[in-house]
Amino acid sequence: MTGKTDINPFLKQVLELGPPLAFFFIYLRLRDDSFMIGGIEYSGFIIATIIFVPLMLGAMGILWYLTGKLSRMQIFTAFMVIFFGGLTAWFNDERFFKMKTTLVYGLFALILGIGLLQKKSYLAYVLDEMLPMKHEGWMILTRRLCACFAVLAVANEFVWRTMSTDLWVKIETFGFPIALMAFLMLQFSLLQSYMDDPDHQ
Missing domain, CATH: 1.20.1050 (Glutathione S-transferase Yfyf (Class Pi); Chain A, domain 2)
Structure with a gap:
């Protein structure tokens, strides 16, 4: 296909x-x-x-x-x-699966951070077709999302190392995804002025 x-x-x-x-x-x-x-x-x-x-x-x-x-x-x-x-x-050893979340969020933060050092938005490279936005808007969103992923990586380390497996599973399944979704929705609302109008060429 x-x-x-x-x-x-x-x-x-x-x-x-x-x-x-x-x-x-x-x-x-x-x-x-x-x-x-x-x-x-x-x-x-x-x-x-x-x-x-x-x-x-x-x-x-x-x-x-x-x-x-x-x-x-x-x-x-x-x-x-x-x-x-x-x-x-x-x-x-269940620790490997718990560490996966830290590494996923950490690598996302690292990749976005490398792009920022190069004055690029790798986020725009992945999502530009779905979300037309000016370069300045992409750079702002990339900086904020890079920080968000870093915070989530640290949070996951704290949760799995200090709290019960039951609580980690609940936070992994619901807490982190909801927090990330809420953060993204807030950012898209704040960055409306940077959105490109697809009908205006």
Whole structure:
């Protein structure tokens, strides 16, 4: 399949948000259980992580099949989930999966920061077609989002190292995404004056 095809927005949201929600509910169901596999005991968190990886890849595969493309961010996130999910299962250590969130947010902050040092907005490179905006607006948004990702990376380290797994799962599933979405909505509202009018050429 080639080209870009629009799909129902609700279906798109289900495919993007379904796997993390599935992980949350699977974890709630299995958190007090342990499983013996191949002579090794695994916690409910580890099993939930192992189940989450193919669920997410399956949803992304369907999204790719229906739309003909995946964003660079989706591909990168999939790689990180596979890599750290694999380490979590291989070493039977939930810390790897918890650190994934820190590294994802941290790398996003680093990439945006490198662009800023070059006086470029890598964010514009990824999103310009979907969100026409003047260069100055992109630079402002990139600086703010770079700082936001850095804060989220630090916050994740604090949460998983000092709080319970139950609380981390809840914050990972709901807290961080909601905080990021609220931040973006606020920024788009504040940066309206930098938006390009697609009807005015």
